Structure formats: structure tokens, C-alpha cells
Amino acid sequence: MIECESKILAMQRLQDAARFDYHLYFQGEIGLEKLTALSKKFAREYDTELTKSQRSRRKLSGEAVTQFLVWKPESGDKAIFWLLTTGGKGRVMEREQFVDLRDKEHRLSLTGYELVHDGVSWSWRMEKTAYTNxxxxxxxxxxxxxxxxxxxxIASLYNSPGFRLVRRQVGMLSKWLRGEWKRLRKDTEPMPALPTFLAYVRRLPNPVPKKKTKKVMDVVKA
Known part of the structure; x- marks a missing residue:
């Protein structure tokens, strides 16, 4: 299980999954008290805990490779999860029903953002409703x-996560805002200054599993 401590990390790992051909998925919610049991079930039934080399070999042989990704929002007692697979031969394809994130009607979305391929690469952008809001x-x-x-x-706009396509949308909205100011205020007063840019989202590492962290602490104590 890849357990994400923040929404940005979850978005990055979902973006990574799309880039590495995990195009089939289903998304759900589960109570935190049931999460460990679900993780163990997926690991046992669908081999979600394979190493990178094991996943690569299975993918080359035409077998379905599956990953389990989880995000725990800071508020609430539920986790959002995604079961993602490359497709192919395997038990997971026989037992589960997936949608394809490459399909416009089944795009993977999270809190007003959607994961899309714009012909260059996979990136997140604001959904139409979020943009118009x-x-x-x-x-x-x-x-x-x-x-x-x-x-x-303006602060809310520039607090958007700085993925490539989001940055482009923020630039478009900033240009639109300047035009609206001139149209509605008739240049009778200066427009408030806008931030110079929206920073890129920095690459975040996966959190160290708790068991490994404990081992490290034991070594330090020794």
C-alpha cells in the first residue's frame, strides 16, 4: 500500500501511475479502522506489494500489475483509496470492475482537479466547475x-497546486482578470498586484513505512 500523507502526494502518485500505464482503476472510501484489513486483502489476492523488479517482469509477461494507493484527509475518519492496474491476465481482472482513466467520461478526479493527457504528458488541471468558480x-x-x-x-487562485496544466490555467485566469478589471472598472483605479508566478509542485518522496522508521530509531538508540 502506498499511503499518502497529503493530497499533493496522492496527486503525484496517481500521475506517476498513469505515466506507467496503470490506466484502469476504481476509487472508493473506507473507514480508517477497516483500512489495514483491506490492504492485506489486496496484497494477498492481487499482489499489490510486489517490488519494482517483480512488477516489471509481470508486466512484460502480460500479467496484470496492481497497486493500492491511499490518501487520508486530515479531517474525518475515512480514507480515499484507488486500486489501479495495468490490465492483462490475472485474478484482479476477473474479480474487479475498473474504468479507464483515458476515457473522458471516467477521468480520475480529486477535489476539483482531473488527471488528463494533453498530448505531451499526464498532468492535473482544474475541472470546468472549479475553473468557472x-x-x-x-x-x-x-x-x-x-x-x-x-x-x-486571488490568494485562493494562487494557492492552487502547481502542476503544469494548473499553472497554465492560473495564467489564463490572471489574464482574464486583468481584462475584466479594465472592462468593469474602466481603469478608474489601479488593479491590485498579482503574484508573479505560481510555483511548481516539488517532488515529494513516499513516506517511510512505520516499521522501517522503528528500525532506524533502534539503530540510533544502539
């Missing part, structure tokens, strides 16, 4: 001449 919030603040609300809306 930013526009509405910015426009309403301009119309109300509420500078505080506008500053908060």
Missing part, C-alpha cells in the same frame, strides 16, 4: 468593489 468569485469581488474579497479570491 474562480471566475465567478473574482468577477463578483470586482463588481462589489470589495478589495478584501478580491485579494482573498
Amino acid at each position: 474562480h471566475q465567478k468569485r473574482l468577477r463578483n469581488a470586482i463588481l462589489a468593489k470589495n478589495d478584501l474579497a478580491l485579494q482573498m479570491a
